[in-house]
Amino acid sequence: MNICFLMYPWEEIDPENDTSLALIHECVKRGHGVATCSPANLTIRNSVTNAFCNVIGRMAKVSSNLKTFYKQAQLREEMLPLAGFDVIFMRANPPLDPLMLNFLDSVKDDVFIMNSLQGLREANNKLYTAAFGDSHSNIIPVTHVSKNKNYLVRQIKESPADKMILKPLNGFGGSGVILIEKSAMNNIKSLLDFYVTNSDGTSNYVILQEYIEGADQGDVRILLLNGEPIGAMKRVPGSDDHRSNVSAGGSVAKHSMTKQEKALCKQIGPKLVKDGLYFVGIDVIGGKLVEVNVMSPGGITYMNKVYKTKIQAKVIDFVESKVLDKLEAFNRRSRLRNEVENA
Ligand SMILES: Nc1ncnc2c1ncn2[C@@H]1O[C@H](COP(=O)(O)OP(=O)(O)O)[C@@H](O)[C@H]1O
Numbered sequence: 042m043n044i045c046f047l048m049y050p051w052e053e054i055d056p057e058n059d060t061s062l063a064l065i066h067e068c069v070k071r072g073h074g075v076a077t078c079s080p081a082n083l084t085i086r087n088s089v090t091n092a093f094c095n096v097i098g099r100m101a102k103v104s105s106n107l108k109t110f111y112k113q114a115q116l117r118e119e120m121l122p123l124a125g126f127d128v129i130f131m132r133a134n135p136p137l138d139p140l141m142l143n144f145l146d147s148v149k150d151d152v153f154i155m156n157s158l159q160g161l162r163e164a165n166n167k168l169y170t171a172a173f174g175d176s177h178s179n180i181i182p183v184t185h186v187s188k189n190k191n192y193l194v195r196q197i198k199e200s201p202a203d204k205m206i207l208k209p210l211n212g213f214g215g216s217g218v219i220l221i222e223k224s225a226m227n228n229i230k231s232l233l234d235f236y237v238t239n240s241d242g243t244s245n246y247v248i249l250q251e252y253i254e255g256a257d258q259g260d261v262r263i264l265l266l267n268g269e270p271i272g273a274m275k276r277v278p279g280s281d282d283h284r285s286n287v288s289a290g291g292s293v294a295k296h297s298m299t300k301q302e303k304a305l306c307k308q309i310g311p312k313l314v315k316d317g318l319y320f321v322g323i324d325v326i327g328g329k330l331v332e333v334n335v336m337s338p339g340g341i342t343y344m345n346k347v348y349k350t351k352i353q354a355k356v357i358d359f360v361e362s363k364v365l366d367k368l369e370a371f372n373r374r375s376r377l378r379n380e381v382e383n384a
């Protein structure tokens with residue numbers, strides 16, 4: 042099959058720890074055709090959706106080492122129609138560009154897109170979890186989302202706990218996630234001005250969330266494929282930061298999923314599949330869901346290292362099975378059409 046990875050530029054790949062590269066490598070090893078393209082390379086050519094792609098040249102021998110594979114891969118630029126691929130694997134970094142999805146709308150019936158466009162539209166920011174309808178906070182921590190600064194100040198004052206988390210709706214990699222404390226109430230109005238009000242008169246929603254006790258010991262990243270967990274790891278914050286993101290200095294360690302974490306996956310798995318969110322990374326603290334990452338979830342290379350596994354193999358098995366299903370449905374329909382045609 043032929044797979045197009047819609048992702049950040051090839052030069053930005055970190056060959057040591059890049060989940061997209063691990064997935065690409067698995068596809069090339071299996072003999073699939075692979076091309077990458079970045080959202081900025083989407084192009085309509087004569088009314089057909091194309092992209093300037095980097096096609097990875099066939100290799101006589103594919104090194105099993107990711108760094109060597111990255112160095113040896115030969116790329117050639119070609120403009121290709123997206124509907125000619127079997128799969129588009131979304132690996133673009135957040136925040137989501139809605140125009141990119143408009144390009145893909147034109148090919149969504151022809152190509153298996155992971156994750157689905159509907160799912161990406163619904164879940165590309167933190168409102169997806171904040172609006173879970175979980176009014177008793179069984180799944181997510183107590184959460185408020187608002188632009189109303191007076192409302193937010195009131196919630197902080199009325200909160201029984203001293204600590205709370207404030208974060209932007211569209212952030213990623215830990216950026217803008219801050220710990221606020223009632224004891225520093227003097228700063229809070231200024232912080233809210235900064236987070237909510239932009240200099241051009243526009244404004245942003247912010248998330249105010251219960252601080253989950255134990256977060257200083259780390260959070261848990263679980264990868265789910267088709268609604269089922271396929272790997273988990275612990276991320277522990279550095280000594281000078283409260284955030285566990287690896288990009289914010291967190292380190293990774295082994296983690297066996299707790300009963301509560303397994304139950305959480307069972308609770309949310311069916312919704313993820315229904316929304317076409319087949320491959321996601323969730324962040325969990327104290328058994329509570331903090332975030333669902335749907336754009337370009339990472340963690341495979343770290344999990345592979347700590348567990349000596351090859352999680353990418355499961356992901357590509359799944360993609361292959363989806364393509365096969367699509368092909369079988371198409372062949373069946375062709376047979377039936379012929380039967381009617383020839384009657
Ligand atoms: N409610 C919370 N309680 C405690 N720590 C939190 C909470 N929300 C976020 N954090 C910390 O900040 C990190 C980043 O938050 P997250 O919501 O996952 O945003 P991002 O998209 O930037 O990764 C988390 O991994 C965790 O370490």
Ligand SMILES: [Mg+2]
Binds near residue numbers: 286324
């Ligand atoms: Mg996160």
